[in-house]
Amino acid sequence: MNDKLGQVVKFPTKKPLGRIMAIASGKGGVGKTFVAVTLARxxxxxxxxxxxxxxxxxxxNVDIQLGIHPDLNLSHVMDGEATLAEAVMRIAGGSTCLGGFDLLPGSHGVSSxxxxxxxxxxxxxxxxxxxxFSYDRILVDLSAGIGKTVLKIAADADDVLLVAVDEPASLTDGYAFVKLVRTRNPDARIGILANRVKNKKEADRIYQSFARACGTWLGFEPGKAGAIHEDGAVKAAIRAQMLLARHAPQAVALGDVETIAHLVRAGSAFQTHVATAVEA
Structure with missing residues (x-):
């Protein structure tokens, strides 16, 4: 490996740093990558x-969901064959187009x-x-779980969006992730996004599970980042390897993600609070 990681862009003198948001899940299979792709758009x-x-x-698997075949990816960067900037590719016109964004693809089956x-x-x-320095916001689609690389990136991010579903393993593993991130960074801004919910009651139940556990044992309540309804159009878009906005522009789940995007921009998705019990 060489030092190309530290030479990816020129630093503009007046451009503020874009916010870095890590998108995480305690376990796999909860729709984290779909959230990352659709939220980017x-x-x-x-x-x-x-x-x-x-x-x-x-x-x-971002490239798989989008049906693209990158020439360069993160493994080439880590091996010193390309810089991060060289490996970036444009999706739907790229980051200078409304609805488009840039992608730094991950790697496949490279254990090192x-x-x-x-x-x-x-x-x-x-x-x-x-x-x-070159973007308003960077979304980092993390690996599922609590590996050291995942926790490092999450703890260093400006905001963390944890995707969870109404399953015991998702809730338990998600809490473990939150605990470890806050151990590394006690001021971490974490929002909980309930995915594949049937209704508002289920969405509230997912969030309250985290709020109670974090309030009781960690002394804070995470932000409420919203919810995405169960929607057959999501699976259809993933099978078609297309952005949901192109495959089913009237999808309920798409409207949900657009609402979440407004919460993210306002910062309210990550407004953590000191637990009431701790204050008392």
């Missing part, structure tokens, strides 16, 4: 220049990438931070 529609980073190292050392993790984080 929705934020772009609101006028933000967005970069989506697929950091699911070794088992990336999935087992990065501390130095490599730090360099990758520094490279992502450098790229934030």
């Amino acid at each position: 929705a934020l772009s529609e609101l006028g933000e220049r967005v970069l989506l980073v697929d950091s699911d190292l070794g088992l990336a 990438i999935a087992e990065l050392g501390e130095r490599e993790v730090q360099r990758m984080g520094a490279g992502i931070t450098a790229l934030s």
